[in-house]
Amino acid sequence: MYATQPGIFFQIANVDMTVVLVYLLQLLVTCFPVTYASSGKYGGFSELHLKDLRNRTKSLFYHGFNSYMAHGFPYDEVDPLTCEPASRDYEDIHNTWKNDAMGNYSLTLFDTLDAFVVLGDKQGFERNIQLIRDTYQNFDIDANIQVFETTIRVLGGLLSAHLYASDERRGYSIENYDGFLLRLAYDLGKRLVLAFENKSGVPYPRTNLRYGPLKVPKSLQREQCTAGITSLILEFGLLSRLTNDPIFELISRKTFLNMWSSKTVLGLLPMTVDARSNIFTDQITGVGASIDSFYEYALKYSILFDDEIFNDIWQESYKALLMHSQNSIGIFTNIHASNAAAAREWIDALGAFFPGLLVLAGDLKNAFDFYTVYFKLWNTYGAIPERWDFSGFRWSYANRNSKPYHLLDSLPGMSLEETKVALMNDAVLLEWYPLRPEFVESTYFLYRATKDPFFLRVGEAILQRFETEFHAPCGFAGIDNIRIGTRQARMESFVLSETLKYLYLLFDPENDLHTKNGAAIFSTEAHPFWFDDKLKVYNMHQDIAIPEITEKGVMEAVWDKLFAQAPPQEVDIQFAKLRLEKNALPDYTPITLTERMKEALDRYHVKYPSNLEPGKRIFVNPKVYQLLKPYMTEKDSNRIIQEMNLTLDPDYLGLSKCQVFSRDHTFVHSKILQYPMFYRVNDRYQVALHSPPYYRNTTNIEIDGPFYDLFGTNGMVSFPTQSTEDFDALIGSLEGVLDTRIYRVVAGPNYQPDENATVPILPQDLYLPALDNLRMTFERLTPGRIDRYGQIVEVGQYNCSLRLLKINGCNLEMDDIVWVDYGWLRTSNPYGNIGYTQNGFLTINGELVANIRIVPD
Ligand code: DMJ
Numbered sequence: 001m002y003a004t005q006p007g008i009f010f011q012i013a014n015v016d017m018t019v020v021l022v023y024l025l026q027l028l029v030t031c032f033p034v035t036y037a038s039s040g041k042y043g044g045f046s047e048l049h050l051k052d053l054r055n056r057t058k059s060l061f062y063h064g065f066n067s068y069m070a071h072g073f074p075y076d077e078v079d080p081l082t083c084e085p086a087s088r089d090y091e092d093i094h095n096t097w098k099n100d101a102m103g104n105y106s107l108t109l110f111d112t113l114d115a116f117v118v119l120g121d122k123q124g125f126e127r128n129i130q131l132i133r134d135t136y137q138n139f140d141i142d143a144n145i146q147v148f149e150t151t152i153r154v155l156g157g158l159l160s161a162h163l164y165a166s167d168e169r170r171g172y173s174i175e176n177y178d179g180f181l182l183r184l185a186y187d188l189g190k191r192l193v194l195a196f197e198n199k200s201g202v203p204y205p206r207t208n209l210r211y212g213p214l215k216v217p218k219s220l221q222r223e224q225c226t227a228g229i230t231s232l233i234l235e236f237g238l239l240s241r242l243t244n245d246p247i248f249e250l251i252s253r254k255t256f257l258n259m260w261s262s263k264t265v266l267g268l269l270p271m272t273v274d275a276r277s278n279i280f281t282d283q284i285t286g287v288g289a290s291i292d293s294f295y296e297y298a299l300k301y302s303i304l305f306d307d308e309i310f311n312d313i314w315q316e317s318y319k320a321l322l323m324h325s326q327n328s329i330g331i332f333t334n335i336h337a338s339n340a341a342a343a344r345e346w347i348d349a350l351g352a353f354f355p356g357l358l359v360l361a362g363d364l365k366n367a368f369d370f371y372t373v374y375f376k377l378w379n380t381y382g383a384i385p386e387r388w389d390f391s392g393f394r395w396s397y398a399n400r401n402s403k404p405y406h407l408l409d410s411l412p413g414m415s416l417e418e419t420k421v422a423l424m425n426d427a428v429l430l431e432w433y434p435l436r437p438e439f440v441e442s443t444y445f446l447y448r449a450t451k452d453p454f455f456l457r458v459g460e461a462i463l464q465r466f467e468t469e470f471h472a473p474c475g476f477a478g479i480d481n482i483r484i485g486t487r488q489a490r491m492e493s494f495v496l497s498e499t500l501k502y503l504y505l506l507f508d509p510e511n512d513l514h515t516k517n518g519a520a521i522f523s524t525e526a527h528p529f530w531f532d533d534k535l536k537v538y539n540m541h542q543d544i545a546i547p548e549i550t551e552k553g554v555m556e557a558v559w560d561k562l563f564a565q566a567p568p569q570e571v572d573i574q575f576a577k578l579r580l581e582k583n584a585l586p587d588y589t590p591i592t593l594t595e596r597m598k599e600a601l602d603r604y605h606v607k608y609p610s611n612l613e614p615g616k617r618i619f620v621n622p623k624v625y626q627l628l629k630p631y632m633t634e635k636d637s638n639r640i641i642q643e644m645n646l647t648l649d650p651d652y653l654g655l656s657k658c659q660v661f662s663r664d665h666t667f668v669h670s671k672i673l674q675y676p677m678f679y680r681v682n683d684r685y686q687v688a689l690h691s692p693p694y695y696r697n698t699t700n701i702e703i704d705g706p707f708y709d710l711f712g713t714n715g716m717v718s719f720p721t722q723s724t725e726d727f728d729a730l731i732g733s734l735e736g737v738l739d740t741r742i743y744r745v746v747a748g749p750n751y752q753p754d755e756n757a758t759v760p761i762l763p764q765d766l767y768l769p770a771l772d773n774l775r776m777t778f779e780r781l782t783p784g785r786i787d788r789y790g791q792i793v794e795v796g797q798y799n800c801s802l803r804l805l806k807i808n809g810c811n812l813e814m815d816d817i818v819w820v821d822y823g824w825l826r827t828s829n830p831y832g833n834i835g836y837t838q839n840g841f842l843t844i845n846g847e848l849v850a851n852i853r854i855v856p857d
Contacts, residue, residue, distance in 0.1 A: 081473065133180060143209050185239055189235075264338045383478075648744070720790050721786065761819055780801065
């Protein structure tokens with residue numbers, strides 16, 4: 001039973017199509033130069049409309065870039081409000097907000113090189129490359145910069161531009177190109193990689209491009225983060241493979257794997273690290289700032305270089321997030337990495353990239369659920385706050401009021417208006433929006449996967465903000481304080497290199513990047529990367545055996561062969577030392593030892609420490625890993641399941657599969673508008689979703705005029721507000737949940753549905769050989785209340801009082817049943833509180849669970 005959202009949604013949903021058409025025609029004549037018209041080809045928007053959106057985005061890009069070139073270049077940025085060039089803060093070396101990325105190296109130019117390719121502007125691309133050739137021979141610059149920022153923005157920009165300049169298959173190769181962009185990248189890479197010369201084993205967060213990391217004040221070298229340590233592997237990997245110099249990839253990869261090996265028993269990595277001691281400084285983790293690109297690069301490295309170990313890391317780390325961090329709305333919340341306790345109840349602007357990453361991983365459902373939260377933020381603020389507190393409740397409201405919040409409530413002693421402002425102030429924890437790309441990025445990825453016109457409409461709304469509020473005399477100015485709407489006097493390089501690039505790509509279905517021959521992986525700074533054996537390797541390393549050097553001089557000779565310029569000596573000597581000291585180590589992979597694996601180790605005479613017991617987490621080299629792989633999943637089976645021609649798939653979360661968005665509509669409309677969970681965020685977090693006064697008069701994007709009239713043709717549907725209670729429960733130990741065996745039931749080749757089956761197991765159900773080490777969310781089925789799926793709970797045949805909603809990271813669909821093996825129940829029940837009824841229902845603490853059943857063994 002679906003209920004329609006009350007009020008305006010319901011009325012609009014029932015508008016007669018002829019009225020819509022007349023309305024559209026009127027609009028056509030009055031205000032819109034280009035209006036909506038449906039076309040199946042491009043997810044609903046007409047070609048004309050998309051072209052208009054593209055042109056408008058393009059002209060925004062050129063406005064930003066040309067302003068930079070006219071007023072900013074050769075400095076790093078341009079101040080969008082005053083048109084003054086913007087560069088490092090020379091007076092305050094601790095001003096990392098500026099100095100981390102602005103290295104006095106024309107940052108904006110390097111970061112935007114490949115954007116010209118994306119826009120199809122070959123001339124512009126060549127012109128800027130020539131400008132770089134004329135201006136930069138190396139990065140011999142006395143500037144302390146952050147290694148991560150310079151890697152993703154400058155090194156990444158150079159590598160992508162080099163790929164386009166050199167690879168004839170992509171249509172942007174430059175005649176007589178001699179690889180100078182890669183040489184520049186190599187020069188920069190050699191300076192950046194010195195940050196790894198840190199006894200603690202993690203790279204220094206910052207380095208001096210001319211003198212190396214020791215020239216940076218110690219106070220700036222302490223605080224490191226998981227993303228900063230691990231997210232160099234894509235750029236460094238590509239640099240190594242294109243130059244035939246392995247050191248960059250070896251060191252960054254080894255560091256990544258070491259970092260991963262220090263995860264907690266729950267499979268989670270904390271995100272703040274002391275670079276001096278390589279110790280986590282607190283245990284909080286999440287998916288936003290400080291850890292975001294750890295997840296991103298695990299997955300992207302595995303795709304770019306077809307690396308199974310990194311794919312395993314992605315899957316294991318994501319599985320841990322699904323189990324412990326994802327809440328019932330779909331937010332990946334901040335938690336304690338060691339005990340999974342809920343930590344801070346905020347999400348940040350950087351975390352908005354995560355839905356896009358989930359699309360790349362093939363998990364559309366969780367991608368969209370998380371995306372809706374960021375979408376509501378955009379509706380509310382016309383921006384994404386740097387940090388948004390979704391608990392808002394605790395502060396102004398709950399401190400003064402003990403009853404649950406309702407939209408028209410006002411706080412004691414305050415008017416309704418004052419209440420809204422107070423709640424808004426509480427929710428916006430960090431108040432700036434520097435035009436970050438992450439929300440646009442996820443909008444783009446979701447559109448690519450679904451072709452739902454809703455995402456184009458979101459993009460259009462963002463574009464409109466850029467054309468109006470964000471537009472500045474010399475580029476674009478973000479928001480300094482969302483609460484009052486003041487402007488920020490800065491245009492970071494990612495505005496052009498990422499935000500507008502993703503926006504343009506959203507509107508450009510035919511872009512080369514969307515064709516088979518143009519496929520690429522976007523770096524975390526949106527630089528397109530690809531790698532295959534047809535790419536020319538430039539042999540920067542030139543097969544020169546690493547000289548056994550202890551003194552100055554030998555590397556200089558090597559350097560001379562590569563560069564016409566005199567070598568920046570200090571860097572080079574250190575580089576050689578690094579090469580000697582940090583020689584290659586094999587990749588170690590973490591595994592949890594089982595009895596079967598231990599037996600295998602004995603059988604193959606592999607030596608191991610005497611205190612090694614099953615259940616322990618150990619790190620094994622690739623050889624041992626391969627040897628143990630067949631023993632990693634225990635083989636389970638069940639007679640009844642087999643007899644029904646069903647099989648068991650251990651990948652119950654579907655992490656190795658790609659979800660496909662079904663487009664089963666005959667007339668183009670937005671399916672998203674019919675997704676009943678879309679509106680849950682409004683219900684659940686209404687206390688934290690108040691617009692600032694200056695942004696009150698805007699209409700929510702999804703019901704904004706002509707778009708809704710055309711694409712909401714099937715009406716909006718929403719579940720009514722859930723009034724049952726959810727609670728979390730644990731059977732066994734949290735430490736064990738990562739390794740619990742759970743299976744997805746799958747139809748075998750001879751499967752025939754049997755409606756009269758005595759045990760009604762269906763494909764898609766879950767099967768558990770043992771009921772142990774499970775993290776679960778239950779719903780209490782109180783009669784008369786509205787349940788998770790919008791239905792009124794009735795007193796049923798069996799009078800079940802609980803329903804399982806989530807088990808070890810897996811959200812159950814309404815009809816899914818979890819089957820538990822009777823053999824286990826019969827022989828073991830270590831906690832004594834689990835039972836079953838004659839009808840085959842499971843009971844926990846005497847309460848009947850509606851969707852956990854017993855399957856005979
Ligand atoms: C970008 O430089 C990159 O996307 C990075 O990974 C994190 N954030 C900024 C933009 O917000």
